[in-house]
Amino acid sequence: MPIWAEAFGLSLTQIGALKAAYSGALACFQVPAGLLSERFGERVLLWTGTVAAGLGYLAIGLADGFVMLIAMLVFAGLASGVQYPLSSALVARTFADGNRRAALGVYNFAGDLGKIGAPLLVGAFVFVIGWRGASAFYGALGILAGVALFCVLRRIEIGAVVPRAPDEAPPRGWGIRNRPAFAAISGIAMIDSATRYGFLIFLPFLLAERGAGVGMVGIALALTFAGGAAGKLVCGLVAERVGTVRLVVLTEIATGAAILLVPVLPTYAIMALLPVIGLALHGTSSVLYGTVAELVDESRPSRAYGLVYTLGIGAGAASPVLFGVLGDSAGVAAALTGMGILALCALPLCPVLRHR
Secondary structure (H helix, E strand, C coil): CHHHHHHHCCCHHHHHHHHHHHHHHHHHCHHHHHHHHHHHCHHHHHHHHHHHHHHHHHHHCCCCCHHHHHHHHHHHHHHHCCHHHHHHHHHHHHCCCCCHHHHHHHHHHHHHHHHHHHHHHHHHHHHHHHHHHHHHHHHHHHHHHHHHHHHHHHHCCCCCCCCCCCCCCCCCCCCECCHHHHHHHHHHHHHHHHHHHHHHHHHHHHHHHCCCCHHHHHHHHHHHHHHHHHHHHHHHHHHHHHCHHHHHHHHHHHHHHHHHHHHHCCHHHHHHHHHHHHHHHHHHHHHHHHHHHHHECCCCHHHHHHHHHHHHHHHHHHHHHHHHHHHHHHCHHHHHHHHHHHHHCCHHHHHHHHHC
16 A cells, blocks of 8 residues: 555545455455355355456556556455355355364464465565566466366365255245344454454554554554464364353453453553454454354355355444544544443343354
C-alpha cells in the first residue's frame, strides 16, 4: 500500500478504498462459491479461483493508475473468495470420522504461516526487481499453486461433486439441521471477528500514545500474530479432548479479560500479555469452524462455511468503523475496553451450543 501510494500519488482515502475493495470482494464471493461448488465440486472452483487470483496479481503489475489497480484488486478478491469456504469444507468432509477440529486447526495454522511468509518473500523481491516485478512473481506463484492444487486434489480423489443416490431427495434450502446451534456459532464468529479486527487496528494507536516507536509497534503485532498462529493449532488439537463449548468459553473469557487489562497495564506488561491475547483471540476460530460441518447436511458444508465466513468478515469490516467512532469520542482506551466487553458478549450464546 505505501509503495502504491508513492508510485501513483494516492491519498489515504484512496488507499482505504483499495483495502475496502479487496476485502469487500472477498466477502461477497464466499456464499456464491459455496453454492457453485455443489454444482461443479470444490476441486474445479479451488484451482480455477487460485489461478484467476494469480492472473489478477499479474495484471496488477501492469497497472497504470488507481482505476486499474482497484479493478484488479476486486478481481483478485473475488477469485480468492473460493479459498476459505471450500477448503474448510474439504477438510471437514475428509476428517468427518474424527479429529476434524484438529485438522482445521492445522489448516488455519498453515494459513497463518503463509500470511507471514508471503509478505517477507514479496517484500524481498520488491527491493530486487521492483513492485511490478514482485507482483508478477506473486501472480505466477499463484498460477503454479492453482495447477498443483488441481493435480493433488485429482490424485487423492477429493473435491469432485458428491454423488447422491437416485432415490435420495436433496436437502431443502441450506441444509442446516440445527438452526439454533448454527445461529449461535454464527453469532460467536461475528463477535470473535469484530473483536480481532478492532484490537489489531487500535493496539498500535494505544502504544503510540504511550510513546512507542514503529519498531516496538511492529514487535507487538508480531507477538500477537505469533500467539494467534499457535492458538489456531493448539486450540484445534485441545478441542478434541475438552469439547467445543468448554474451550470457546475459556478462550472468550481469556480474550475479554486480557483486552480489558490492556488499557490499565504498563507497556512492558502489555507486551508480555500479547502472545496470550493472540492465542485466545485467534484460537476460537479453529474450534468454531470444526463444528459448522456437524450442523448441516453432508452435501451442504460449502455454502454453510460461505455463510459463516461472510458474516465474520462483514462484522470484522464494520468493527473498526464502530470502534473508531467510540475512540474519537472517548479515546483509544475506551475503544479497547469496548472490545473486551464485546468478546464477553459471546458467552451467553455458548449455552445454546451446549444444549443443542
